[in-house]
Amino acid sequence: MSHATPDQLHHAATAKLAEIRASGKPLTAKDRAAIPPQEMPNQDPNLRRSNMNEVALGYSPEQTQLEAERCLQCKNAPCVGGCPVGINIPAFVKAAAEGRFDDSIAIIREASLLPAVCGRVCPQESQCQAPCTLGKILKDVNKSVAIGRIERFVADRQREGGAQAVPAIKPPTGRKVAVIGSGPASITVAADVRREGHAVTMFEAFHKPGGVLVYGIPEFRLPKAIVRKEIETLQAMGVTLETNYVIGRTRKLRDLLDRDGFDAVFVGTGAGLPKFMGIPGENLVGVFSANEYLTRSNLMRAYDTAQAHTPIYPSRKVAVLGGGNVAMDAARTALRMGAAEVHLIYRRTEQEMPARVEEVAHAREEGVIFHILQNAKRIFGDDNGCVRAIECLRYELGEPDASGRRRPVEIQGSEFEMEMDTVIVAIGNESNPLIRQTTAGLNVNKYGNILVDETGQTSLDGVYAGGDIVLGAATVILAMGEGRRAAAAINARLAGPARA
């Protein structure tokens, strides 16, 4: 794939935009559909596979305006229906097209708290950009209006300009709310509840707040500084942050209500229990869960070998099992940690891969080798108990299963072996059992996900939950949506005079 430099993309967009503006005529739908979709400027694949810097560099102002001009401003705005938090997409895109970037971000912020994060990591092609009329006309979802990239630009511009004001807080109500975890669901709840004037304390088990945004998603996709900024804003709003504090151990959930005087609790503990394949050889030296591998690299900064005390396994040939964002992140991290070859092994086809299209493309450009319709069956070790090879089996696609995706069917006798020294298992996460094991009366389903009613309340009065702990491993924006809903319920509950 040819690599257009940021400068080339910027100049092309500037010229085209000038041409449109010079004509002075209002654009017809046909004119808009004819504007070339704006490519995201990226770091050169040959360079980026050996650094941790962000891969996508962001649009220039002119690229943003030109991309925004592609929007047809549909009356029925199908894009809004595809956004889990219902951002007024045509309005913010129009403001961006007209260069009113401050207005644009203000419109987004009415519905979303983490636009710089969402603009980077939302699976736009399966959310807002999936139903986009323009994409339908051009018969390619990848040619829909690049809503996420426009969002990212206006959010970055605001943050970099230092204009991101601390939201106004109502006068103190004397009510206290505990928020467990510090991922996107919890961040949303903390902000929304604090705005109403309630005191908020956020408890996080790790030493750094942000949840998966800091321990899972790598720096090259979501710079930690962006998450830190959001947390700083929360703190500036008066939210108290307690790190190194694990609810269920350091303090029981019930104690927060019964002894510590919290009026409500939100549980946003995420999906933090790695799944393994259950195949022979899985406990050999050199087999990791993606959680461990990514946490070492991201949270513990093992990639900074000069400074970090936490080591990361020296790998030469790596197999990553899975096809989601987690698998892509692990594979691309392994390349950056110096692996000579990284093989991604996925049981279905690229069509069914749950990862964001952009991440799959980036992984490919960086040299990750894809093995589709294959699955690991066994891991072989050497005399020292270290990974030596994996045995795989080939698959073909059968009938669609409950998920609507065609079911992979194994081809009998198709076993073959590949030499490897590292295997990273990235086949998903289940709910961490700690809270439910230490909280009597908290109802969960058979996967361990906490059950909630339509307001986000759990089986315990005053205890709400949301995000991955309720949905199972999902997305950032869905976690935020859940947080919004629970915060509204908490605020409704706490409205009125405080208890004596």
Add this chain to the structure above:
Amino acid sequence: MNRIIRKQQLSAEVFRIEVEAPLIARERKAGQFIIVQVDDAFGERIPLTIADADPVRGTITLIFQTVGRTTHLLADKNPGDTIPALLGPLGTPTHIEKFGHVVCVGGGIGVAPLHPIAEALKAAGNRLTIIMGARTASLLILEDEMRALADDLIIVTDDGSRGRQALVTVPLKELCEQNPKPDLAVVIGPPIMMKFGAETTRPYGVPTVVSLNTIMIDGTGMCGGCRVTVGGETKFVCVDGPEFDGHQVDFDNMMKRLRSYKSREDADHHACHLQQQAHKLAAG
């Protein structure tokens, strides 16, 4: 937060520190541990057993051996200094009941995690025989504390510089041969010692609890880095343990996994060392 109140050097490589951690001091039970980080920005997260706690003063005691970077950095700290990150109490508390006669076996630094367990077992009305072992006399720790708990205290050293010249497995075997045999053995020390401790009690059918020291990151069940094979199943030491049925643990796999991050030469050296120890234990 987490100010060091007291520091004491117990032997050439072993230190005891008392740290302010009121919440942990209040909640902790025997068998639990904490995760400590000596540097917030770049530090490693390592597990250490809560050797003792004073809920009134709001302090916990940690006893650790300097083996690598983090434990050395910790040993460099002094009273008044703070520890940036301390998470706990983690792990499933020890199952304590009145078993009858319990043999507690501690090897080297393993005496530190053994102490609170012995204390709880004693409080539950058990008769305790405590076996303490070390390579040499100067490496024995907590002798007075253990003596205070023991109905019988047996000290062994590899070189005979203190107590009997033997490995801990020798008196353990003798106790198993007695009639009645012990009702329970708790064996804590280096993995190789726990392995041979469990092998010693196995033929006699004496239930044997070991406390595993795998490599950990989060300590809350999130990463799976601490996993071990127990009875053919994968278990997470940080949440399912750290204590397990010693007769079910795959120690060989665990010892290999512990060496994951050693460089090649280092690993070879270590393997030789382990082998020496294994031969000695097997011979004994």
